[in-house]
Amino acid sequence: MSKKCCSTDGFELTKDKNSNNKTSCSCCADSDVHNEHDHEHTHGESEKTTLQLFIPAILSFVILMAGISLDNWIPQTWFTGWIRLALYLAAYLPVGFPVMKEAVESIRDGDFFSEFLLMSIATIGAFAIGEYPEGVAVMLFYSIGEAFQDIAVTRAKTNIKSLLDQRPDEVTILEDGQTKVIKAETAKIGQRIQLKPGEKLALDGELASEMASFNTAALTGESKPDSKKKGDEVLAGMINLNTVSEVIILKEFKDSKLSRILELVQNATSQKAKTELFIRKFARIYTPIVTFLAVAIFILPYFIFPNYDYKEWLYRACIFLVISCPCALVISIPLGYFGGIGAGSRNGILFKGSNFLDILADIKNVVMDKTGTLTEGVFKVKEVAILPEFNKDEILQLLNFIEGKSTHPIATAVHEFVGNVDHSLKMEDIEDIAGYGLKGRVDGKDFLAGNFRLMDRFNIKYDTDPAAFTETIIAIAFDGKFAGYITISDHIKEDAAAAIRELKKLGVTPAMLSGDKSAVVNTVAQTLGIQNAFGDLLPEDKVNKVKEIKARGEKVAFVGDGVNDAPVVALSDVGIAMGGLGSDATIETADVVIQDDKPSKIPVAIKIGKETKKIVWQNITLAFVVKAAVLILGAGGLATMWEAVFADVGVAMLAILNAVRIQRFRFS
Structure with a gap:
């Protein structure tokens, strides 16, 4: 014994x-x-x-x-x-x-x-x-x-x-048309891995083959195939399903997403x-x-x-x-x-400690970010309205360039719409103004891209009514003048409404806080049945809203990306991150990580607690x-x-x- x-x-x-x-x-x-x-x-x-x-x-x-x-x-x-x-x-x-x-x-x-x-x-x-x-x-x-x-x-x-057996110890490396098997921990960034059908990827990388299908159960708990195309990120723990594929290593063995999950x-x-x-x-x-x-x-x-x-x-x-x-x-x-x-792990929910199980059991309020939590966070450009006195292509190229400095999903939508970034552009003093947008200088002229509060902050005059739109808007100004806007649409996650219903059954009050404009926020809230929803919020406004709830002596969980909303996550009793296949920083920041990004897992986490x-x-x-x-x-x-x-x-x-x-x- x-x-x-x-x-x-x-x-x-x-x-x-x-x-x-x-x-x-x-x-x-x-x-x-x-x-x-x-x-x-x-x-x-x-x-x-x-x-x-x-x-x-x-x-x-x-x-x-x-x-x-x-x-x-x-x-x-x-x-x-x-x-x-x-x-x-x-x-x-x-x-x-x-x-x-x-x-x-x-x-x-x-x-x-x-x-x-x-x-x-x-x-x-x-x-x-x-x-x-x-x-x-x-x-x-x-x-x-x-x-x-x-x-x-x-x-x-x-x-x-x-989970500890999810990472293979060895990988097959392609060098000069020849394959050789090496220890995964000795593989270097930039090397090319050959992955046969049924094999499990050992390191994070970028798909070099045209197409491939993967089982992502090790990361998300979901075994349904996930199709990837050339250039897409693929992560350690994914299982190649159909054809021989090649992957370019982007991270070392110890820094892979799965390694960080296992450490957690x-x-x-x-x-x-x-x-x-x-x-x-x-x-x-x-x-x-x-x-x-x-x-x-x-x-x-x-x-x-x-x-x-x-x-x-x-x-x-x-x-x-x-x-x-x-x-x-x-x-x-x-x-x-x-x-x-263990029950959480089996359901794709990672708890960073048993103390968070106890806190979740007493949660009375769940405050959620909108983008990426209740909505897909996969934006598509819907309308482009650039004023005639500006060169539309030039404005869009500048927008694409400056958005390339942002990690927000909107930047991805702009990049997909405009195309490759023109790196010959000379933009200086690029600044990310939290809650407003981005600012840079081109040939001594200010270029602004963000919400209409950014326009107000720099005294930019415009004749567009932001309240008339139910989509997300990027307002653009160049050289002190309003240059136009583009609208971007997002979609509500298919299980978001069910998640809200389950939270209410558990006696939990759902609320939504977002930096997006109120018209968009109210539309999403009305669709999902959320009564307490607030838009046009700066990070400090979100903090104040959560403080108001905590002042009533009630425990609060905040659900978001765990990075942009760090002050709210720190203030809340439990920070829940939609980790999924997202950023590593999300896993580091939050107390609870939902691996498959499904809002329906929020009430599941509370039930487990x-x-x-x-x-x-x-x-x-x-x-x-x-x-x-x-x-x-x-x-x-x-x-x-x-x-x-x-x-x-x-x-x-x-x-x-x-x-x-x-x-x-x-x-x-």
Whole structure:
């Protein structure tokens, strides 16, 4: 039996620095008790088969039943004294020795009151008073509970650990018409990868072939084919489906999108929920207290009762110790949160910590950006209206050039409409004015491209009414004069309306904040059924709107790109990013990342948070109620070791089974 990191502190996935992309389960202890020794222990059982896990328990059970048979069913005169003790010791050692070993190692590490020590003292005490069968039975059932715990923990990790196998270790490089296989981590930017049908891409790159179709399930959770054309970005983890394709490497192995996602998942359990942190601290105070109480139960009656029987009071103290073991709490609670993170991963939602599951469970307001969150963010130029006194081609080329300095999806629409950027243009002092647009200088003349507030800011006169348009408008000015505008259309995501309906069913109030003009925002809001929608907002205006909600004492989640709206993300209780195949910065900024960009995953994330919190509190209530009842009965001499076993191992197993239920739920 290996050291159980969940005995005090839960568990987390960590990358073994001495191996290639392998993982182990390491202790996630607080800094005051976490040391190098913890890293030497992994859940060895997780690598064993189910049968191997239960072999010690099976051996112990067979010998125990032989002893009970000789005691009760086929009594033998020779089965007494040292022979009887030796048989029960033989039954005890397969399950008891590993626990006692861990108790010694825990003490050596400074953890004097571990569950291992409690179980060792209790069962040794049972042997001391001649209750051999009960001493063996307690340790046997404890061992079975630990085996089931290992199975549950392994199962809870399956969805997350499977991600760690998504990156191939090797790639086929094309050089001078020849192919050679090299380690993916040694591949260089600019090299060309050959990808055969069925092979998985190891690094982010640009498709060099004319067309290819990919399975993107590793990144988005969606297995439907995604067609790419030459020049499109393709990411590590995508599986080539049809024809041999070639990809030019754009990022090193460690910087790929999938690598960053894996790093996020691996670190997800490091940020603990308040409930989890409380239980940790509680267990560290609670366990020494009940240990001293057990000693008191054994010693104090000597000074109170004249007919003191040390065997009876030692038996009661042992029962008390078995019951008081905090196993059910310190195992099932982190397992519940880990299961929630795993359920999110399976649904294409990445939580950066269990604390965000707790916060999402209490969310009352979800504030959403419009572009890229509720709408596709795939813009198309609809109308071009350049005034006659300006050269239309020149204005569009200047617009294309300056928009090339922006990361907004509108820039992509302009580029697709105008064509290649004319790099011979001389534009200086290009400035991105947050909430307004872009400004540059051409031959000493100002060129402006943005919303009509930008025109007002620079006192540009225009006779166009912005409110008359229901599309996004880019207003253009050159040399202090209004030059015209282009309109750009976007489309609402197909599952956006369903997402809003689900949020309302959950008792969550949806709201939309956007820097786009109010007419566009109101049209989208009306279509989706959002009552609270505000347009023409600067970044500081969005911050003020969120502050107004928080002033009511309600928790707020903000959903956006996590980059342009960084101030709002920082202010909100939970920042949710539409990560998808978008920017790396999105993954870095947000607390929760929705990988497939579907707004319908927002209510799913909240449901996972609510269900996780419900299961955790069910386990807390179950453990406390049962343990409190049996502790009182045990101290009063009304409970036997069998009730103690149920209060400890039985409750722990029920709590574990309850915790893993979340992985079976369907949230969508």
